[in-house]
Amino acid sequence: MYVVGLTGGIASGKTTVAALIAAQGINLVDADIVAREVVAIGSDGLKQISTHFGEQILQDDGSLNRALLRDTIFSNNANKQWLNHLLHPMIRAELLAQLAASNSPYTLLVVPLLVENKLTTLCDHVLVVDVEEQVQITRTIARDNVSVQQVKAILQSQATREQRLAAADSVVVNNGRQQLTSDVAVLHQKFLELATAGMAD
Ligand code: ATP
Structure with missing residues (x-):
């Protein structure tokens, strides 16, 4: 690889x-796409976010309310750190998995x-x-x-x-x-x- x-x-x-x-x-592995995948509906990432910030962080269809999450972390450093600690290892692991699966x-x-x-x-x-x-x-x-x-x-x-x-x-x-x-x-x-x-x- x-x-x-x-x-x-x-x-x-x-x-x-x-x-x-x-x-x-x-083959391309795109970090922006992976960053969305780890918080997609049904993901462990999204479950942890809604448990931590409450169901109001979700939209009616159950997907992440990105604008609200952005506001939540923008005004609060502890929230930002919590989110980064959750998502960065998930993103890194998924990037590695996709890289390992690539055959170009x-x-x-x-x-x-x-x-x-x-x-x-x-x-x-x-x-x-x-x-x-x-x-x-x-x-x-x-x-x-x-x-x-x-x-x-x-x-x-x-x-x-x-x-x-x-x-x-x-x-x-x-x-x-x-x-x-x-x-x-x-x-x-x-x-x-x-x-x-x-x-x-
Ligand atoms: P971002 O990180 O902001 O998504 P990016 O780094 O992926 O951007 P591109 O989307 O490839 O950048 O290019 C930015 C914009 O500039 C696009 O609208 C693209 O069509 C235009 N663009 C890219 N290269 C050129 C170029 N050489 N001359 C003129 N326009 C260009």
Whole structure:
């Protein structure tokens, strides 16, 4: 099992890069999807959350009221810690299970907060998608229809560009789609070689 971790700040181009790599027949494991799975209806995670915070944390259909949970942990550090202690080990275990079940030459582990949540330990190689902050701001506003202030607040809550780059084994700059496509093709070949050689960086 050879794991390439893919990370980058908001709107840096992770989804775009992941799609290019998936098109080469490489399996993806997506931390955002796993984070939703561990609190899906019927999950142990959701049961523990509703026991701890009360049934009012659920919506009428029994699913998690994410907005309410976000408010609950935003205003209370103890709640935030309790939730992180519950979910982080569950997410980590599920990521490991999905990685172990993957059978492509290497597996791409897509984690927006790879550096922040110290999930680099699951990776043999870390690929960072890098762009200027101004580009992140412009692309987020165009995609999500949010204000400059809202994007800046999200940027503030994430690792800095420097912190992310310090954790990188490879960097791909996403200034243009054409250049990105050819750079990712080169990186894919490099990952195949590293995986075959079984080399961790
Ligand atoms: P997030 O973590 O915020 O979900 P992401 O890192 O997965 O974002 P993408 O969704 O791949 O980033 O890209 C962000 C937005 O920027 C998308 O709307 C995408 O279409 C656009 N985009 C990505 N790459 C480029 C590019 N090279 N030129 C122009 N627009 C781009």
